Amino acid sequence: DYSGVENDVPYWLAQNSWTDQWGELGYFKILRGKDQCECESNVTVGYPDCLEDEEL
Numbered sequence: 523d524y525s526g527v528e529n530d531v532p533y534w535l536a537q538n539s540w541t542d543q544w545g546e547l548g549y550f551k552i553l554r555g556k557d558q559c560e561c562e563s564n565v566t567v568g569y570p571d572c573l574e575d576e577e578l
Contacts, residue, residue: 532553532555533552533554536550536551538550
């Protein structure tokens with residue numbers, strides 16, 4: 523699960539692409555349910571060409 527609650531505040535847990543020396547071992551929290559930085563309304567995902575449809 524990529525979400526959680528800390529001190530009654532819901533958050534999304536996201537991973538950065540730089541290093542585990544940044545944030546909390548490479549992860550950071552974004553406020554969930556408030557569309558902070560449009561992270562809930564402007565989401566994009568990519569899949570490599572090597573994956574077959576049945577693997578998705």
